[in-house]
Amino acid sequence: MGSAGGFIRNTKWQIAMESLIIIKIGGNIIDDEKSLHSFLQSFSSIDGKKILVHGGGKLATQLAQKLGIEQTMIDGRRITDAETLKVVTMVYAGYINKNIVATLQANGCNAIGLSGADGNAMLAHKRNHPTIDYGFAGDVDTINTDFLSALLEKNISIVFAPITHDKKGQLLNTNADTIAQELAKGLSKQYTVTLIYSFEKAGVLLDINDESSVIKTINWEYYQQLKPSPSGAGGKIFAGMIPKLDNAFTALNNGVNKVIIGKAEKLKELINGSSGTTIKNE
Amino acid sequence: MGSAGGFIRNTKWQIAMESLIIIKIGGNIIDDEKSLHSFLQSFSSIDGKKILVHGGGKLATQLAQKLGIEQTMIDGRRITDAETLKVVTMVYAGYINKNIVATLQANGCNAIGLSGADGNAMLAHKRNHPTIDYGFAGDVDTINTDFLSALLEKNISIVFAPITHDKKGQLLNTNADTIAQELAKGLSKQYTVTLIYSFEKAGVLLDINDESSVIKTINWEYYQQLKPSPSGAGGKIFAGMIPKLDNAFTALNNGVNKVIIGKAEKLKELINGSSGTTIKNE
Numbered sequence: 272m273g274s275a276g277g278f279i280r281n282t283k284w285q286i287a288m289e290s291l292i293i294i295k296i297g298g299n300i301i302d303d304e305k306s307l308h309s310f311l312q313s314f315s316s317i318d319g320k321k322i323l324v325h326g327g328g329k330l331a332t333q334l335a336q337k338l339g340i341e342q343t344m345i346d347g348r349r350i351t352d353a354e355t356l357k358v359v360t361m362v363y364a365g366y367i368n369k370n371i372v373a374t375l376q377a378n379g380c381n382a383i384g385l386s387g388a389d390g391n392a393m394l395a396h397k398r399n400h401p402t403i404d405y406g407f408a409g410d411v412d413t414i415n416t417d418f419l420s421a422l423l424e425k426n427i428s429i430v431f432a433p434i435t436h437d438k439k440g441q442l443l444n445t446n447a448d449t450i451a452q453e454l455a456k457g458l459s460k461q462y463t464v465t466l467i468y469s470f471e472k473a474g475v476l477l478d479i480n481d482e483s484s485v486i487k488t489i490n491w492e493y494y495q496q497l498k499p500s501p502s503g504a505g506g507k508i509f510a511g512m513i514p515k516l517d518n519a520f521t522a523l524n525n526g527v528n529k530v531i532i533g534k535a536e537k538l539k540e541l542i543n544g545s546s547g548t549t550i551k552n553e
Numbered sequence: 554m555g556s557a558g559g560f561i562r563n564t565k566w567q568i569a570m571e572s573l574i575i576i577k578i579g580g581n582i583i584d585d586e587k588s589l590h591s592f593l594q595s596f597s598s599i600d601g602k603k604i605l606v607h608g609g610g611k612l613a614t615q616l617a618q619k620l621g622i623e624q625t626m627i628d629g630r631r632i633t634d635a636e637t638l639k640v641v642t643m644v645y646a647g648y649i650n651k652n653i654v655a656t657l658q659a660n661g662c663n664a665i666g667l668s669g670a671d672g673n674a675m676l677a678h679k680r681n682h683p684t685i686d687y688g689f690a691g692d693v694d695t696i697n698t699d700f701l702s703a704l705l706e707k708n709i710s711i712v713f714a715p716i717t718h719d720k721k722g723q724l725l726n727t728n729a730d731t732i733a734q735e736l737a738k739g740l741s742k743q744y745t746v747t748l749i750y751s752f753e754k755a756g757v758l759l760d761i762n763d764e765s766s767v768i769k770t771i772n773w774e775y776y777q778q779l780k781p782s783p784s785g786a787g788g789k790i791f792a793g794m795i796p797k798l799d800n801a802f803t804a805l806n807n808g809v810n811k812v813i814i815g816k817a818e819k820l821k822e823l824i825n826g827s828s829g830t831t832i833k834n835e
Contacts, residue, residue: 361643369670376673384668389665389666390664391663442655
């Protein structure tokens, strides 16, 4: 097709669908006030439509400890009993969410904080696991794209807390990675969506101990070589990355344009492609 | 003019401005789960545009106690140090706000929970008192009527938590009565606003010990007879009602159509005028 054909396709694409950047920040950023403020400054300076999804960091665990509410984690997931749900609702949808929104406003970025109950933004159901009772943990069913895009069209950035609801009056603790993925998939019908997962590493590493071994781009074909064989043998990348990458390809298979994995501190570089790992479906 | 003239005026009014009902619920309703659920059912069944403003009840005080954060009240106002601000942000904007929104959604009422930081809905400044340091307490400057009316026009009911911000990144604890009044005044340019203050009494009472002594209607002229003389002598109503009534007349002098004071349990009767005290400016 050559560059002229590519140029025309790109132009048409841009006219048809506006860009939307969805960024998930991990707990390590939220736990460090200086890092968080610096990240929120970078986030504010991004042109165009954007959504921030935040987890809870250590604050919920610390508050639960102070209140004498025992916390149980299974495979990195919090077992959410009624008292723990109270704590995460207070910390995630209250303290963290409103402080992020106030800081964005101070940086000139008009933002709104949402839980899944607000505007019926995200509907979920209580997890039904054959062997483990996760308590009030939510698995996402649908998102309210009309409501979310109406806010984005008013140039209001959305700050999503990892709390959803079941429309029967029950709030549900919901994984922030999943929330980011669901928002990305659901909104990709209206926008060209870039989904950014930020975490403590510089990207997907060929050598877990070498921060300079970041893989620049991973497509489906390359991913088959990188991951362990179905028997679990071999594999060139850290096993902990596999769920993140599986998630990324699920998003790409559901209309998301691009997934980037890297350090929140390098937000601008992640967006312009000079840092982190870009996952693409082609 | 006669009834025909009145009818014509009323008709024009209804075409020009839609009705908006703003209801402030007090802590006694929030503290009692059954009362709250019953109130939220009534609220959901109100036709048309509506806003709910909630206080915090005893939950914030209880949480502060559990965390060993000492609470100081001066004239019924909480002194908000940094740790207390954390607590009220968690309880008001997190736990209470999101549970109210989830319950409204379950009742088929599409609602969104807001603090003043969300969508820059309500801007305030840290109270500057000559003798008392109220800490992070906010006095309201402006409300974002464009944002709020855009939500109302989408038939989304607003649930406002008593937390505002200063657009410099600081959240502020703000009196819920004041928030309700500011919303009512600011939105009265676009809507015919009825402001309802619900509390534990049936209305403004002639005899504080007799719940059947509710005064049906108070206008400015009658209020002059009811309240104590400038010297503080006399007066037919309980002195504690004076600030509420002064607030009501301030609202009426700033475009609010009607103020009703009464019991939250009687929401429908308050709206149709068969319960509570109606304050009018004519």
